[in-house]
Structures are given as C-alpha cells and as structure tokens.
C-alpha cells in the first residue's frame with residue numbers, strides 16, 4: 001500500500017549586509033511574500049515571482065511519479081539588504097510555525113533559504129527558523145534546505161536539518177538543479193538512506209570578487225568536491241559565505257553529506273578544507289582604480305577599434321546590500337566626458353519621479369540622491385535629458401533571472417553628457433540585459449557598459465562582452481571587496497586575510 005507523502009514547502013530568503021540599512025517588511029512584500037495557495041498559484045505561472053527553487057522542487061516531485069501532496073507554508077524573499085527587522089522576522093516565523101502545525105502530519109520539509117540572514121537582535125535567524133521547524137516536525141521527519149553559496153553556516157543550521165545543499169555556481173544559475181537534488185535526496189531518505197553530515201568552517205573570509213566559479217581558487221574547490229562525489233557521498237557543498245554579514249559564523253564552510261557513513265563524510269570534508277586553507281593567498285584581488293576606469297571609458301569612446309568593455313561598480317551592488325546610488329564612478333566618467341556609456345541601474349526614486357514629471361524628450365536640472373543622501377550616496381547635479389520612461393516591469397532574459405518577472409519600479413532612461421543612465425525605484429542589481437533593453441537600448445552599441453553588480457552580470461552580459469574586457473572598479477561603497485574598508489565587529493578573529501597570521505589546525509570532530 002502506498003501512502004501520500006506530505007511535504008511542506010517554505011522559504012525565507014535574505015542576504016544581510018550588516019553595514020546596510022535594516023530590511024523591513026516592505027522589502028519582502030515588494031519582491032516576494034506568498035502564503036499557502038498563493039504559492040501554488042505562482043508555481044503555475046510561466047513567469048512567477050517565487051525564488052526558482054520552489055517551483056523547481058515542486059516540479060521535480062511531480063515528475064518523480066511519487067504520490068505526494070504539497071503543503072505550501074510561506075515563501076518570503078527580499079533583495080539583499082541590512083539585518084532583518086526582528087519583529088517582522090519573529091512574526092513571520094510564528095506565522096510559519098502555525099501553518100506548519102496545521103499541516104501536520106508531514107513526511108518532509110523543503111526549505112529554500114539564502115542562509116546569510118542576520119537580524120537586528122539575532123546573528124542567526126536562519127538557524128532560529130530551522131530550529132523552529134525541527135521542533136514542530138520532530139526528529140524523524142527529513143528537513144532538507146537549499147542555500148545560496150553566500151550563506152554563513154551556523155552549527156544550529158547543521159544540527160537542525162538533515163541535508164543542506166548550497167549552489168555551486170556564481171553567478172547563480174543552478175537553483176533549479178539544486179532543488180531537484182533536494183527532491184532526489186528526500187526520496188532517498190524516504191527509502192531508507194540515513195544522511196551523515198560533516199561540517200568544517202575555516203577562519204577564511206574571501207572577498208566576494210574572488211568567489212567566481214568559472215575559474216579561480218573557489219572554482220577549483222567546487223570542481224574537486226564534485227569529482228569526489230560518488231558512492232556513499234551524497235552531496236558536497238563548499239559554501240563561500242558572505243563577509244558583510246559580519247557574524248561569528250563567517251568563513252568558508254565545507255558541508256559533506258554521506259549515505260550512512262560519517263567517517264567518509266568527515267574524510268572528504270577535511271580533504272577539501274585543507275586544500276582551501278592551502279590556497280588561501282589566492283583569495284586576494286587587486287581592483288581597477290576609479291581614475292583608470294574613467295580613462296579607459298574615455299579611450300573606448302574615442303576609439304571604436306577598442307573592444308567594448310564592462311566596468312563593474314562592485315562596491316555598490318544592490319545584490320549585496322548596496323543602495324545602487326553611489327556617484328564616484330559616474331562623476332569620474334562625466335569629468336572626462338566619456339562617450340558611448342550605458343550605465344545602470346541607478347536607484348533613485350526621487351530622480352525617477354522627476355524624470356516622469358519632466359516627460360520624454362524634456363531636459364531638466366537633475367539632482368541625484370536629492371532625497372537619499374548618505375555616507376556613500378552623495379548628490380550630483382547635472383542637466384539631464386529624458387530619453388524614455390517606463391514602469392520598470394520586465395521578464396529576465398539571460399542569467400540569474402531568466403524567465404522570471406522582475407521590476408525596478410517607476411524608472412527612466414536619462415542622458416547626462418555621454419552617459420545614458422537607467423534610473424529605477426526598486427533596488428535590483430544590473431544582472432540582466434532586459435533592464436536596459438526595457439528602454440529600447442541596444443547593448444551592442446555601448447562602448448562602455450557600467451553595471452552596479454558584483455558578479456551576477458557576468459551571466460547576463462556574456463553575449464557582447466568578453467571576460468578579459470571586464471574591470472572591477474575600486475570605488476567606495478557598502479559592498480567594497482576591499483575588506484580593510486570596513487569596521488568588522490562580529491567576525492571570528494583572527495580571520496584570514498584580515499589577520500595575516502591566522503592559523504588553522506584542522507577539524508576537531510565531536
């Protein structure tokens with residue numbers, strides 16, 4: 001006799017940059033806050049707003065031929081921002097708890113989590129959430145979670161779940177594959193597999209720009225782990241972490257899940273961790289100074305035989321908590337009168353409003369950051385011409401959001417000198433060409449493309465720009481990869497590379 005497997009679906013996704021303003025309820029409702037049947041309705045849409053993992057897990061379970069029932073709980077997601085408002089976190093967690101209790105009995109829980117959330121009164125809301133789930137469902141119901149590879153892994157997250165699976169691609173394009181893996185492993189557990197987990201966290205916080213998976217030290221670690229995955233090894237997750245979380249759980253983490261054999265998981269985890277530690281000096285990178293970047297943009301505008309290039313304003317990445325409105329690079333480009341520059345997305349609700357008030361074709365005296373001045377976000381005034389207005393809604397075309405509904409809200413394409421600037425209202429990193437094409441722009445015409453993005457743009461703009469023509473610029477900002485720019489308070493110390501003499505003596509298995 002077969003019985004219907006009852007599986008709860010839930011998720012609470014936030015990457016917290018402790019130096020950024022608090023993430024509020026509105027940041028979630030703007031992007032994604034869906035409960036119960038709203039989740040199933042969104043799964044059925046061709047271009048939904050749910051994180052890609054949720055529909056992927058659902059469809060994988062459907063495709064498995066299993067007799068199962070989805071019990072949708074709550075899926076909440078916000079753009080990366082500051083620590084979550086603790087009241088909102090606790091209200092949402094309590095709501096999830098009530099819905100989980102009502103959904104019992106359960107045969108499994110799938111959680112799509114980012115894994116680098118901090119709260120205004122907690123270092124580890126992800127761990128707190130997982131612990132709540134474990135308390136509700138008891139010790140025997142499998143809890144499987146997928147995580148972004150920028151998760152900061154706590155002991156609590158490990159101890160309260162059966163399997164943690166992190167992305168293996170950066171830019172992140174394997175959400176679907178990881179959710180399908182979670183589905184397969186949940187089924188294996190139902191069939192009797194007993195996951196045994198080994199976890200090692202290294203005193204190593206890597207700057208974000210050194211964590212790409214096409215090549216470099218991190219790519220090599222991930223490849224090594226996947227090659228070793230066979231037989232009893234069910235999953236290998238090499239979790240990069242998110243340094244701006246500034247928590248005691250920061251540091252590259254290795255999580256190996258074995259089928260039944262704990263010693264095998266431990267041996268492989270130790271092997272990978274030792275390799276990561278041995279290559280720690282490679283997790284350093286020199287960026288391009290702002291003045292050099294501006295000079296290159298000027299040269300590209302003047303000489304059409306030079307290859308088109310991307311300047312990545314990596315220190316002001318909304319995808320890492322940046323506000324998307326610093327002006328150092330823009331000012332430098334205007335100062336040298338660079339031509340043929342497309343620049344986006346500059347997040348400034350007041351500027352978008354002013355452009356809409358002026359109307360298409362109008363020239364108006366623009367003030368950037370008129371209402372949003374902060375330490376990093378300085379005003380800039382210039383005459384601007386409104387080239388195109390939009391509601392900012394589009395469908396991701398290429399890269400991390402391909403096929404998904406995305407929006408930068410009320411928005412405009414304005415021209416200031418030789419720069420065409422995409423101005424938006426909702427924070428979104430420039431990871432998809434659709435955010436430019438929305439305004440009729442042809443990216444093939446750009447001599448220089450400036451993106452406020454750390455690395456996800458690489459999966460979106462690979463059609464006309466070669467990797468060797470991408471430059472990461474060293475401007476100030478909330479997501480600067482220059483770790484010495486920050487006053488870290490929560491990191492475990494000593495930690496490499498902030499403390500050069502950091503040592504690691506190997507794991508101490510409990």
Ligand SMILES: [Zn+2]
Pocket residue numbers: 148149150172
């Ligand atoms: Zn990430």
